[in-house]
Amino acid sequence: MNPGNEQKYRSWVEVDLDAFAANLREIQRLTGPGVDFLQTVKADAYGHGAIEISHAALRAGARMLGVANADEGVQLRVSGIEAPIVILGPSIPSEIPDMIKYNLTPSVSDAEFAEALESRLARARRKLPVHVEVDTGMGRGGTMHSEVLDMIQRILTLPHLILEGLFSHFAASENLTHYNERQWKLFSELLAELARRGISIPIRHMDNSGAILNYPGLKLEMTRPGIMTYGIYPSNETRDKAALTPVMSFKTTIVLVKEFPAGYGIGYNRTFITQGKTRVATIPVGYGDGYPFLLSNCGEALIRGRRAPVIGRVSMDMCTLDVTDIPDCVVGDEVVLLGRQKDEYISANEIAARAQTISYEILCALGKRAPRVFLQKGRTDAVEPRLRRIFIPGEEKSLARIDGIIRQCFQTRTSSEELGDAIYYEMFETLFGKEDRQLELRSSFRYDISIAQIPPGGEQRKRADAYFQLRTHVEYKKTIRSDVFMIGCASDRAQLEALIEDEHCEYRWILGGDDLVVERDFTVERMRIDGEDIPITQARKTARGYEVWCGSDRLKSKINREVKIEIEILTKKSKRNRTFPVYLLYPTRGLEINFHYEQAGLRNVRAESFFAGRHPRADIRASRGRSIHIRIAPEEWVFPTSGVIFIWDV
Numbered sequence: 001m002n003p004g005n006e007q008k009y010r011s012w013v014e015v016d017l018d019a020f021a022a023n024l025r026e027i028q029r030l031t032g033p034g035v036d037f038l039q040t041v042k043a044d045a046y047g048h049g050a051i052e053i054s055h056a057a058l059r060a061g062a063r064m065l066g067v068a069n070a071d072e073g074v075q076l077r078v079s080g081i082e083a084p085i086v087i088l089g090p091s092i093p094s095e096i097p098d099m100i101k102y103n104l105t106p107s108v109s110d111a112e113f114a115e116a117l118e119s120r121l122a123r124a125r126r127k128l129p130v131h132v133e134v135d136t137g138m139g140r141g142g143t144m145h146s147e148v149l150d151m152i153q154r155i156l157t158l159p160h161l162i163l164e165g166l167f168s169h170f171a172a173s174e175n176l177t178h179y180n181e182r183q184w185k186l187f188s189e190l191l192a193e194l195a196r197r198g199i200s201i202p203i204r205h206m207d208n209s210g211a212i213l214n215y216p217g218l219k220l221e222m223t224r225p226g227i228m229t230y231g232i233y234p235s236n237e238t239r240d241k242a243a244l245t246p247v248m249s250f251k252t253t254i255v256l257v258k259e260f261p262a263g264y265g266i267g268y269n270r271t272f273i274t275q276g277k278t279r280v281a282t283i284p285v286g287y288g289d290g291y292p293f294l295l296s297n298c299g300e301a302l303i304r305g306r307r308a309p310v311i312g313r314v315s316m317d318m319c320t321l322d323v324t325d326i327p328d329c330v331v332g333d334e335v336v337l338l339g340r341q342k343d344e345y346i347s348a349n350e351i352a353a354r355a356q357t358i359s360y361e362i363l364c365a366l367g368k369r370a371p372r373v374f375l376q377k378g379r380t381d382a383v384e385p386r387l388r389r390i391f392i393p394g395e396e397k398s399l400a401r402i403d404g405i406i407r408q409c410f411q412t413r414t415s416s417e418e419l420g421d422a423i424y425y426e427m428f429e430t431l432f433g434k435e436d437r438q439l440e441l442r443s444s445f446r447y448d449i450s451i452a453q454i455p456p457g458g459e460q461r462k463r464a465d466a467y468f469q470l471r472t473h474v475e476y477k478k479t480i481r482s483d484v485f486m487i488g489c490a491s492d493r494a495q496l497e498a499l500i501e502d503e504h505c506e507y508r509w510i511l512g513g514d515d516l517v518v519e520r521d522f523t524v525e526r527m528r529i530d531g532e533d534i535p536i537t538q539a540r541k542t543a544r545g546y547e548v549w550c551g552s553d554r555l556k557s558k559i560n561r562e563v564k565i566e567i568e569i570l571t572k573k574s575k576r577n578r579t580f581p582v583y584l585l586y587p588t589r590g591l592e593i594n595f596h597y598e599q600a601g602l603r604n605v606r607a608e609s610f611f612a613g614r615h616p617r618a619d620i621r622a623s624r625g626r627s628i629h630i631r632i633a634p635e636e637w638v639f640p641t642s643g644v645i646f647i648w649d650v
């Protein structure tokens with residue numbers, strides 16, 4: 001990419017997504033069919049841009065993503081990534097709320113953390129997969145291999161923890177050593193012992209980049225490639241074992257060119273003195289951009305396909321290059337600090353050797369305040385360029401600032417602070433509840449109500465004069481966040497409000513009638529998700545009403561995906577109350593409500609509708625003596641609290 005007159009960045013990092021995809025194909029060739037991979041994207045994907053790299057990896061078949069902490073996982077979630085995200089390092093209790101809220105998979109290294117996680121999950125009525133890390137010789141994270149069996153047995157007793165994975169980490173996989181073989185032996189013995197005890201853990205992983213290249217025979221269900229996916233070999237020993245292409249380049253531009261006489265000091269403390277007439281180019285890159293200070297007077301850059309030495313100290317925001325031997329270079333020329341220009345190439349390993357560090361550090365730090373420009377199919381505009389994001393813990397702090405702006409907008413539009421605040425709080429409580437929770441959006445909402453006389457015979461007949469039988473079928477599409485749901489029936493308004501505040505309450509009902517008994521007169525006949533029946537696991541009467549819990553382990557694969565939900569309810573309706581309301585509590589796109597009353601003998605049935613939205617026009621059609629049908633187009637949004645009230649005479 002040559003900036004020319006159109007280049008708007010002083011410095012930029014180019015990330016070649018095609019090269020990244022090619023590296024993943026090479027890894028898949030080496031590991032063979034049947035072996036999944038977890039793409040390691042910690043530290044902003046080794047400096048490459050975690051969000052874009054994650055999307056590219058998932059398109060290439062990654063089963064999971066690996067991060068270092070909950071903050072990195074949250075960054076991916078709020079960017080729209082729904083794939084499993086594993087936190088590869090030990091976590092702390094304060095990260096648990098984010099793990100639950102954003103469905104992150106923690107690695108467990110000690111029993112105390114597992115107990116704390118179980119306690120919070122139980123209160124939230126959630127389950128979460130975990131991976132147990134085993135220390136086979138890394139001496140860092142993980143449970144000691146001699147103690148891990150006890151840890152696993154303990155986790156299996158915790159009902160809200162799903163033991164999904166088991167892993168370890170090689171200490172020196174970039175080299176062929178007996179120590180690596182010893183670590184593998186310890187892990188293999190653990191796996192064999194688990195098999196003898198009948199303990200099945202679905203996902204086992206140990207191979208990192210070095211192990212994929214040096215130990216091709218050590219295969220488990222999944223690998224964890226990191227540095228090699230970015231085109232960097234873990235060591236010189238591995239260079240001939242795969243065909244990898246570097247993914248990152250770091251580029252800048254010349255911002256100033258000057259000529260100096262002999263004896264002139266360049267930079268802080270005059271660590272370089274010109275020996276003769278010297279042409280010097282200034283570039284806007286320094287150690288503030290991750291360009292190492294140790295490259296002072298020993299680094300090199302590429303200009304017009306030729307090497308130019310760094311002279312003088314690398315300062316925070318600038319450094320200087322000797323361009324005496326490149327007389328045709330001018331302000332605005334592209335300068336490559338990492339990457340290729342014509343026939344010359346500066347690698348991360350070369351920079352690391354000069355800076356007395358490792359290539360991992362160079363990639364993570366280099367260009368940390370420069371925008372990333374993502375290349376795809378030879379184009380630089382195929383992916384939107386974005387600034388490098390250093391994710392700040394505490395997403396709520398950012399939301400609070402946004403909320404403040406919105407509230408001020410309402411105050412300005414209404415010319416009243418009091419009225420603006422009233423609208424603000426009403427809107428947010430309607431959409432998000434009294435406590436912070438994710439916004440629920442629903443589509444293709446259909447509500448079928450059939451009201452009829454109670455069939456003759458038995459105990460039901462005794463109440464036929466006082467009640468109708470009411471059968472309701474509700475269906476809609478939404479993104480589910482859990483594999484467990486609750487359908488609640490309240491006896492009064494206070495109980496109904498308590499059910500509304502529970503994020504697990506998928507549908508709620510209020511049952512009116514002096515002699516109605518919720519556990520007898522409220523029945524969930526069926527719940528289906530994507531056409532599959534979901535079993536009722538528990539029904540109980542609580543302080544907030546009657547709760548019917550449904551769930552299935554088969555739903556775990558659908559979490560954070562849109563599904564079709566269908567609920568069928570059978571209940572009673574007092575004949576003294578000649579209205580039936582239907583309220584929408586969530587933003588809904590597309591709506592159909594059908595009220596069938598032919599078998600109830602109702603007269604003069606009409607509908608009073610109230611729909612809020614940009615185009616809240618409802619198509620209402622009636623079939624006299626039989627039914628009323630209400631429809632809003634599939635592309636139109638209806639906002640809370642909208643609804644319809646059916647009114648009749650007997």
